[in-house]
Amino acid sequence: MRILVVEDDEVAAEYVRKGLMEAGHVVDRASDGELGLEMAKVADYDALILDRMLPKRDGLSLLGALREDGDSTPVLILSALGEVDQKVEGLRAGGDDYLAKPYSFTELLARVEAIGRRSDPTAAVTKLKAGDMEMDLLARTVKRGDQKIFLQPREFRLLECLMRHAGRVVTRTMLLEKVWDYHFDPQTNVIDVHVSRLRAKIDKNFETPMLHTVRGAGYRLQA
Amino acid sequence: MRILVVEDDEVAAEYVRKGLMEAGHVVDRASDGELGLEMAKVADYDALILDRMLPKRDGLSLLGALREDGDSTPVLILSALGEVDQKVEGLRAGGDDYLAKPYSFTELLARVEAIGRRSDPTAAVTKLKAGDMEMDLLARTVKRGDQKIFLQPREFRLLECLMRHAGRVVTRTMLLEKVWDYHFDPQTNVIDVHVSRLRAKIDKNFETPMLHTVRGAGYRLQA
DNA sequence: TTTCAACATGAAAATTTTGTCATGTTTTGG
């Protein structure tokens, strides 16, 4: 697990870092709130350990900014303030757990691993978006604007592939592999036909077309 | 939020229940561990509040059984045992948070809402399990044991519906609605035919059949 | 034990989906 520890106290930080590393985690450390926020935004951590009182930017403010940003990395808040109301405040601010100092390292480890486990790494994407188009992989439905679009299985796979690479060109070879599982050139125009059919459904009755031909290269779905 | 409180002490249970209901949640209560496990398995709660010491089956054992079952409903463990090691044990057992008695109701509420929020309501299930069978909704694949099983679209939907209600009887009317989108009786035996075909694929070459007919009622997939 | 409704299943028919072909259109380099 990749963990970021935001703690100004040198000794405490080192203590925690060492212990987490021994437990097999990768640990970074930030010494103040501003730096912590930067690092959390840039890198992709599995969990954050956040001291509540920090230089430059306190823990709750950092947490708030992060959540504002749509970041849902699990956060364990550390604090010398053991008051019940403080804990409540911390949890309400979007924290996943709250630990009052002094704490035992064993407990900290257990808690971090508990909150980290939650953010399921196997959690898959179930919805794809591109422009005003939205695809629900589980319901197998597609909408453009608020217009439902009904696709055949092959058309669905074709659009899925295009959406997964929205904005970039998808070559014919790629399509044959991803959508048809062909690992050779079938010497026919299957792709053209299905692209044509897809276009009729997703672009025909709309202002701006999304599916563009990139002559000599393939197709691109505009985001 | 639908919350299940498993607590033997009448007074404590009522206190918690009342408070949670005032906060706008729907609350059920179980007075012992065995009943609690049954209820948690049958109904679909957003969070469980679990007393650690319970008649018939203690909190950790209940939690273990639940997780064993693949259930990941967030659990808040309550306990008179405030020891650090006890907390660690509770979190390791699969608990999402741990609260030592005596606690303030405000804190309990904050914590329950915190763990409930975690189980992202938009986070969709992408894999279904029942016995040794596993279905991946995104990849649209099915395995029983380590044997891959190839299903037609309609067969897939049929099995999906059965798996979503594994262990319980699914009536013919339910199948018509969920799998065929028929809201009337088609007066044919479509269901029988597809059940037959599904059986040939998922049960034929295996020791124990999973798909059972419940005469006069419907079908049940054994978990 | 008999009878009847509920269920099971193989095979054929109907429908849906996919792929092929023929033909037309657009783009680009010479």
Next chain:
DNA sequence: CCAAAACATGACAAAATTTTCATGTTGAAA
């Protein structure tokens, strides 16, 4: 401007899937 390659599309053919139908089997109540 012309030719050739790349792409688009309507119509048809093929394949896959789903449904219906006919017939057999099973289980529970009378």
